[in-house]
Amino acid sequence: MLEIKGLKVKLEEEDKQILKGVDLKVEAGKVHAIMGPNGSGKSTLSYVLSGKDGYEVTGGEATLEGANLLDMDPEERAAAGLFLAFQYPVEIPGVGNMTFLRTAVNSQRKARGEEELSAADFLKEIRAKAKDLKIDAEMLKRPVNVGFSGGEKKRNEVLQMAMLTPKMCILDETDSGLDVDAMKLVAEGVNALRSEGRGFLVITHYQRLLDHIKPDVVHIMADGRIVKTGGPELALEVENNGYAGILEEVA
Amino acid sequence: MNAILKSKQDLAASRLDAFQVPVTAGWSSLARKDALARVQATGLPSRRDEYWKYTRPERLTDATAASAAVFQHDEAPVFDGLERLKIVFVDGVYDAAASDDLSLEGVEISRLADSGDISWASELYGKLETAGQDPVERPLAALNTAVATDGVLIRVLKTPSKPVSLIYLHDSDSSDVVMHHVIKVESGAALTLLENGPAAARFNCVLEADIADKAELHHVRAQGRDHERTAVTHMFARLGTESTFKSFTLTVNGVLTRNECIIELTGDDAFAHVAGAALGDGDFVHDDTVFVTHDAVNCESRQVFKKVLRNGATGVFQGKILVKAGAQKTDGYQKSQSLLLDGDSQFLAKPELEIYADDVACSHGSTSGAIDEEALFYLRARGIPAPIATDFLTLAFLAEAVEEIEDEALADEINSRLEGWLIRRRS
Numbered sequence: 001m002l003e004i005k006g007l008k009v010k011l012e013e014e015d016k017q018i019l020k021g022v023d024l025k026v027e028a029g030k031v032h033a034i035m036g037p038n039g040s041g042k043s044t045l046s047y048v049l050s051g052k053d054g055y056e057v058t059g060g061e062a063t064l065e066g067a068n069l070l071d072m073d074p075e076e077r078a079a080a081g082l083f084l085a086f087q088y089p090v091e092i093p094g095v096g097n098m099t100f101l102r103t104a105v106n107s108q109r110k111a112r113g114e115e116e117l118s119a120a121d122f123l124k125e126i127r128a129k130a131k132d133l134k135i136d137a138e139m140l141k142r143p144v145n146v147g148f149s150g151g152e153k154k155r156n157e158v159l160q161m162a163m164l165t166p167k168m169c170i171l172d173e174t175d176s177g178l179d180v181d182a183m184k185l186v187a188e189g190v191n192a193l194r195s196e197g198r199g200f201l202v203i204t205h206y207q208r209l210l211d212h213i214k215p216d217v218v219h220i221m222a223d224g225r226i227v228k229t230g231g232p233e234l235a236l237e238v239e240n241n242g243y244a245g246i247l248e249e250v251a
Numbered sequence: 252m253n254a255i256l257k258s259k260q261d262l263a264a265s266r267l268d269a270f271q272v273p274v275t276a277g278w279s280s281l282a283r284k285d286a287l288a289r290v291q292a293t294g295l296p297s298r299r300d301e302y303w304k305y306t307r308p309e310r311l312t313d314a315t316a317a318s319a320a321v322f323q324h325d326e327a328p329v330f331d332g333l334e335r336l337k338i339v340f341v342d343g344v345y346d347a348a349a350s351d352d353l354s355l356e357g358v359e360i361s362r363l364a365d366s367g368d369i370s371w372a373s374e375l376y377g378k379l380e381t382a383g384q385d386p387v388e389r390p391l392a393a394l395n396t397a398v399a400t401d402g403v404l405i406r407v408l409k410t411p412s413k414p415v416s417l418i419y420l421h422d423s424d425s426s427d428v429v430m431h432h433v434i435k436v437e438s439g440a441a442l443t444l445l446e447n448g449p450a451a452a453r454f455n456c457v458l459e460a461d462i463a464d465k466a467e468l469h470h471v472r473a474q475g476r477d478h479e480r481t482a483v484t485h486m487f488a489r490l491g492t493e494s495t496f497k498s499f500t501l502t503v504n505g506v507l508t509r510n511e512c513i514i515e516l517t518g519d520d521a522f523a524h525v526a527g528a529a530l531g532d533g534d535f536v537h538d539d540t541v542f543v544t545h546d547a548v549n550c551e552s553r554q555v556f557k558k559v560l561r562n563g564a565t566g567v568f569q570g571k572i573l574v575k576a577g578a579q580k581t582d583g584y585q586k587s588q589s590l591l592l593d594g595d596s597q598f599l600a601k602p603e604l605e606i607y608a609d610d611v612a613c614s615h616g617s618t619s620g621a622i623d624e625e626a627l628f629y630l631r632a633r634g635i636p637a638p639i640a641t642d643f644l645t646l647a648f649l650a651e652a653v654e655e656i657e658d659e660a661l662a663d664e665i666n667s668r669l670e671g672w673l674i675r676r677r678s
Contacts, residue, residue, distance in 0.1 A: 050632050053624065078634035090629040094647025100630070103643070108634035143647075144629075160633060 187212030259294025343428030357409030492518030
């Protein structure tokens, strides 16, 4: 599904190498987790894959089902099936959540040469999906993420994911700023989307999200590289011994 | 006499040459004579005037109007589908055939050119304009009062069933039009007044509105369209106790537009909101100059102006709130913002507060910025192509001004104009 080979990235504005050769392969139907200390490059990886400005790829490649992601505009990557659940979902005053989502869904359909969803069908679908995530009609009417609590913002991300039905989902610290109940709700939403044809890359600092979204593979990232890969037990090791122990071990 | 004043007076004299002055027009003759004397004394604005520091007045004061081509397009006119009483002017001349019958229950509508004794209008014509000359001279409004050739006189006794809609068609490339309207909304009545159309190659329009106690005037205007046309407009509004004045202006294109709005809150608990959205591309100068005077207790005034500028367009905002001694519990607010879509465009803002009462809340905010890159990326990451995402954010920026329109159908009309403009410019 998602294949990253030797990806090297530096900041555009300054001479600072963030990713120093990342190798990663996420298969369809699998959930991979990336854990790592602050500043290891986890979020940068998610931004570079989704096409945010400000980064320069200095080496390597990233493909989604064989298509070169790094050559595409952010909207093309989305239409190709990539989805990033933001760590900090952006508030957009003046743009209604519904309008935003309908435009997003139909832009992607159009880009893929599919028929656009009618207003009625869209409404039916979003109502059902919003209900599962305990997102009320009022929240859908409001401007995108404006006045949403931390939990509401993350639920809104999952709602977008559910509506856009991407092939490859990257969750960037989706647990940050969430209490236990909110985290469960979000995790349930994500789990409901797990399917054979869909890959997940879950970026997190902590084991606790992985209690709810059970990964198949866990990677440890440090200083711009994947330094260790293992099964779910690797996350528990981090929880028990911290990153320091693992980093010493691989050093 | 100093040389600057002399040159301004010379400007006035050559501009007035186009008219037979003084205009003898029955009931308005006295007001016109008075206005003529005033504009002859002050002369016309020059670029040395503080009040014209940001916008060069030459194109508005030159003896003859620069030619402006009529823009051909196939978009339906704004407000087209709405139920309303239409009054049509072509290059400033009333077109009876294109207009609706002027009878509307609760409303007396006459033309400025009508003769006879229209006593309510003769008590108002030029009066609010004269009052609005202090403390800042507005010579182009005085000129208008002196020589205006057409316009409407609307007296609202009872709230009518539909809006009155003034439609200004532009047909001649060289039309140089001076129009003057007088509106009186009597106690307890409400009127919705619409204005739209490019009007003329050069347009000078004055609207005087006297809004009595507990009366309401809702004004929505869409101006511009023809790229080469110039316009200067003055709205003078006087508000009585517990009255409401809400005005919204959309300006789309037009090489030069100066909209002055002079509001006087004279009765307690009155409410005046004036808002504007301007979209400028290329050779476009748009100037909102607003002067709100609070002269009563517990009144609210709000100014919300938003401009989207690209390809070297210029936006100007001069806004003032004057709170007179005794105008306690005043709530005055002004906001002027620009969205600069490229590095070539500029926004010049001069917010002013002058307060002589001690128990008031007045504030102003002025910003200039580019499209929010974070928001743009968020939208694109969801699959929305960059041009559409940019339009979304542009409309979102303008929304606060458009929301000042109370009537949803009218707001929808304005929004569809905005969207049309943006879509035509999608890269």
